[in-house]
Amino acid sequence: MAEVDHLAAERATARFDVEEMKVAWAGSRHAVHVADRMARLVASDPVFRKDNRTMLSRKELFKDTLRKAAHAWKRIVELRLTEEEADLLRQYVDQPGYVDLHWGMFVPAIKGQGTEEQQHKWLPLAYKFQIIGCYAQTELGHGSNVQGLETTATFDPKTDEFVIHSPTLTSSKWWPGGLGKASTHAVVYARLITEGKDYGIHGFIVQLRSLEDHSPLPGVTLGDIGGKFGSGAYNSMDNGVLRFDHVRIPRDQMLMRLSQVTREGKYVHSNVPKQLLYGTMVYVRQSIVADASKALSRAVCIAVRYSAVRKQFGSQDGGPETQVLNYKTQQSRLFPLLASAYAFRFVGDWLNWLYTDVTQKLEAKDFSTLQEAHACTAGLKAVTTSVTADAIEECRKLCGGHGYLNSSGLPELFAVYVPACTYEGDNVVLLLQVARILMKTVSQLASGKQPVGTMAYMGKVQYLMQCKSAVSSAEDWLNPDAIQEAFEARALRMAVNCAQNISQAASQEEGFYERSPDLLEAAVAHIQLIIVTKFIEKVHQEIPGHGVKEQLQALCNVYALYILHKHLGDFLATGCITPRQGALANEQLGKLYAQVRPNAVALVDAFNYTDHYLGSVLGRYDGDVYPALYEEAWKDPLNETVVPEGYHEYLRPLIKQQQLKLSRL
Ligand SMILES: CCCCCCCCCCCCC/C=C/C(=O)SCCNC(=O)CCNC(=O)[C@H](O)C(C)(C)COP(=O)(O)OP(=O)(O)OC[C@H]1O[C@@H](n2cnc3c(N)ncnc32)[C@H](O)[C@@H]1OP(=O)(O)O
Numbered sequence: 001m002a003e004v005d006h007l008a009a010e011r012a013t014a015r016f017d018v019e020e021m022k023v024a025w026a027g028s029r030h031a032v033h034v035a036d037r038m039a040r041l042v043a044s045d046p047v048f049r050k051d052n053r054t055m056l057s058r059k060e061l062f063k064d065t066l067r068k069a070a071h072a073w074k075r076i077v078e079l080r081l082t083e084e085e086a087d088l089l090r091q092y093v094d095q096p097g098y099v100d101l102h103w104g105m106f107v108p109a110i111k112g113q114g115t116e117e118q119q120h121k122w123l124p125l126a127y128k129f130q131i132i133g134c135y136a137q138t139e140l141g142h143g144s145n146v147q148g149l150e151t152t153a154t155f156d157p158k159t160d161e162f163v164i165h166s167p168t169l170t171s172s173k174w175w176p177g178g179l180g181k182a183s184t185h186a187v188v189y190a191r192l193i194t195e196g197k198d199y200g201i202h203g204f205i206v207q208l209r210s211l212e213d214h215s216p217l218p219g220v221t222l223g224d225i226g227g228k229f230g231s232g233a234y235n236s237m238d239n240g241v242l243r244f245d246h247v248r249i250p251r252d253q254m255l256m257r258l259s260q261v262t263r264e265g266k267y268v269h270s271n272v273p274k275q276l277l278y279g280t281m282v283y284v285r286q287s288i289v290a291d292a293s294k295a296l297s298r299a300v301c302i303a304v305r306y307s308a309v310r311k312q313f314g315s316q317d318g319g320p321e322t323q324v325l326n327y328k329t330q331q332s333r334l335f336p337l338l339a340s341a342y343a344f345r346f347v348g349d350w351l352n353w354l355y356t357d358v359t360q361k362l363e364a365k366d367f368s369t370l371q372e373a374h375a376c377t378a379g380l381k382a383v384t385t386s387v388t389a390d391a392i393e394e395c396r397k398l399c400g401g402h403g404y405l406n407s408s409g410l411p412e413l414f415a416v417y418v419p420a421c422t423y424e425g426d427n428v429v430l431l432l433q434v435a436r437i438l439m440k441t442v443s444q445l446a447s448g449k450q451p452v453g454t455m456a457y458m459g460k461v462q463y464l465m466q467c468k469s470a471v472s473s474a475e476d477w478l479n480p481d482a483i484q485e486a487f488e489a490r491a492l493r494m495a496v497n498c499a500q501n502i503s504q505a506a507s508q509e510e511g512f513y514e515r516s517p518d519l520l521e522a523a524v525a526h527i528q529l530i531i532v533t534k535f536i537e538k539v540h541q542e543i544p545g546h547g548v549k550e551q552l553q554a555l556c557n558v559y560a561l562y563i564l565h566k567h568l569g570d571f572l573a574t575g576c577i578t579p580r581q582g583a584l585a586n587e588q589l590g591k592l593y594a595q596v597r598p599n600a601v602a603l604v605d606a607f608n609y610t611d612h613y614l615g616s617v618l619g620r621y622d623g624d625v626y627p628a629l630y631e632e633a634w635k636d637p638l639n640e641t642v643v644p645e646g647y648h649e650y651l652r653p654l655i656k657q658q659q660l661k662l663s664r665l
């Protein structure tokens with residue numbers, strides 16, 4: 001810990017037990033302990049240094065990524081780390097790379113879509129890194145529309161092989177992470193053609209590079225797709241392009257858990273929903289929701305600590321300058337983001353539970369919760385990533401000019417994070433999926449079918465369509481039932497309004513198309529309801545530790561009332577609350593900010609991030625920001641020489657020319 005703690009006074013005002021809050025955040029004492037150990041292991045290892053990352057060229061950065069990944073693997077093996085420890089170690093290394101896709105998508109795709117035999121063959125190779133895999137689905141011409149992919153896998157019964165081919169330029173695989181330079185294998189999604197019939201998209205394991213010298217195999221053309229947004233950032237990842245020219249693979253490299261092609265070329269589909277093909281995406285979407293709280297909490301931790309250190313403007317009587325964290329505007333921009341970090345953390349935990357539950361049911365051939373899993377993972381992925389990306393940028397602004405420096409850590413965090421709004425499903429496309437399910441659920445209400453899971457509230461349609469909020473004072477908004485009812489009524493009424501408007505169109509499809517902007521808003525309202533509900537449920541649980549439950553209660557209220565305030569138009573337009581009740585919610589929000597203020601620094605300390613992981617001179621634990629900023633500036637390569645390169649070529653002649661002109665006057 002730091003020798004001088006410039007934030008000590010802030011820490012002293014906390015009205016709760018920070019160590020216990022760490023447990024509430026991490027999920028258990030064991031989780032705090034393991035995370036702490038792995039974070040320190042990474043922070044103390046010079047190979048994992050990352051403060052120079054934004055100054056490296058793309059080639060240097062990529063090599064640095066390979067080095068870190070190899071070193072991480074060496075440490076994982078040497079220390080015999082468990083899967084949980086290894087995942088955390090990779091998280092704290094904090095540099096996107098091919099391993100993310102290998103463990104995050106290639107392995108899950110084989111686990112989810114491979115037969116037992118296939119898993120037996122391929123997983124041990126992947127587990128030991130004897131092969132490196134990626135997930136090659138998106139093409140140059142199609143990403144969102146998976147059914148529109150063009151790559152073909154045509155069965156040749158003569159040789160018992162599939163022929164993988166890219167028939168057009170637009171069928172080139174484009175974007176897969178790890179494909180460009182590192183992967184030896186890929187799970188490739190292609191149209192299965194057998195006996196002259198196109199059976200749509202299926203997954204195939206295809207070897208791309210030699211295991212001897214890493215050169216592309218015959219018929220395979222591949223490379224990196226080029227530099228991406230921001231310095232450092234996601235440029236450590238080799239997103240790739242891949243084309244096939246009639247590449248042959250054995251029949252048993254089609255992932256055959258869901259459907260099979262026999263030796264004779266007969267297509268056989270197991271009696272399971274086709275959507276299970278999208279299972280890997282569902283898995284990754286739920287992990288992206290968990291990651292959103294990590295990225296958001298990092299940005300918020302930096303902004304809160306720096307706002308407590310930074311002072312601007314004196315008091316009226318010429319006293320000391322004011323900490324910017326004391327400005328009400330700073331609080332009203334920052335504390336909802338702090339509350340959102342906690343909200344996303346808890347909804348992420350719940351989603352992980354849901355995913356595990358659905359997976360167990362699928363194993364038992366119970367597919368009843370597949371739609372719920374799809375709606376929740378798609379919708380929560382969309383809302384949490386959009387909010388987090390915007391919030392990181394807001395945290396940059398909250399840190400003023402210094403937030404724009406790479407050394408603040410915020411520009412890189414933003415650049416790394418922002419593609420999360422696009423990958424694993426563009427957020428708009430995913431929200432429209434949620435909207436479709438909402439419309440289906442509304443249409444089934446008339447027939448008396450009771451909605452279940454997170455849609456269950458829609459079953460209270462008679463009541464929710466006409467209920468009026470009973471709130472008559474600002475304090476009434478602290479009642480979770482009042483919040484819950486207002487959010488349920490808003491979500492349901494928006495969905496019903498959309499359904500009514502769609503029903504007036506010439507066709508359901510046309511109505512859906514015309515009303516899609518409204519449908520997006522209805523989907524967001526439904527997802528926000530889920531987040532609020534899960535936060536309320538969390539706070540209702542027994543939570544040990546002095547003051548911890550009270551702080552979480554306050555943050556839960558901040559989150560809900562902030563959303564209500566931000567989307568006041570929805571609540572008023574649907575008649576769920578009156579303008580006066582909206583004003584009371586805002587009044588209560590102001591009081592809650594005052595309650596959060598003395599606890600703010602301790603609430604971000606509870607994330608338990610090392611300075612290495614935060615990677616920010618502004619977010620340092622000790623708050624000793626100015627010497628660090630000053631020191632950091634001198635490390636820039638531009639400061640390696642006092643007189644810059646190019647002076648003699650471009651600056652001196654210019655200055656001399658001007659001097660000459662002046663001397664002639
Ligand atoms: C150390 C470990 C770390 C782990 C963490 C890992 C993190 C990794 C970091 C991430 C790195 C980035 C990597 C990025 C990878 C990628 O981006 S991979 C590519 C991702 N691509 C997409 O997400 C494409 C998005 N598109 C789609 O998902 C689909 O095309 C679509 C939009 C859903 C439409 O599909 P379509 O087949 O056309 O279906 P519809 O007609 O719309 O619907 C038919 C029915 O199917 C239901 N459905 C759709 N999807 C699903 C699903 N996933 N699950 C279940 N059901 C689904 C849909 O509701 C319809 O149902 P009915 O109405 O009942 O028929």
Ligand SMILES: Cc1cc2nc3c(=O)[nH]c(=O)nc-3n(C[C@H](O)[C@H](O)[C@H](O)COP(=O)(O)OP(=O)(O)OC[C@H]3O[C@@H](n4cnc5c(N)ncnc54)[C@H](O)[C@@H]3O)c2cc1C
Binds near residue numbers: 145432
């Ligand atoms: C950093 C990064 C990493 C990636 N990694 C991988 C990977 O490892 N493997 C892989 O296979 N892919 C990967 N992808 C690809 C990613 O999955 C796709 O980019 C993503 O699914 C979006 O598809 P798209 O690019 O086709 O966007 P498009 O669908 O072309 O989107 C363009 C615009 O059209 C809108 N739009 C599209 N369809 C509709 C609709 N029906 N209604 C309304 N609006 C619509 C979108 O909202 C968006 O505004 C990665 C992408 C990125 C950026």
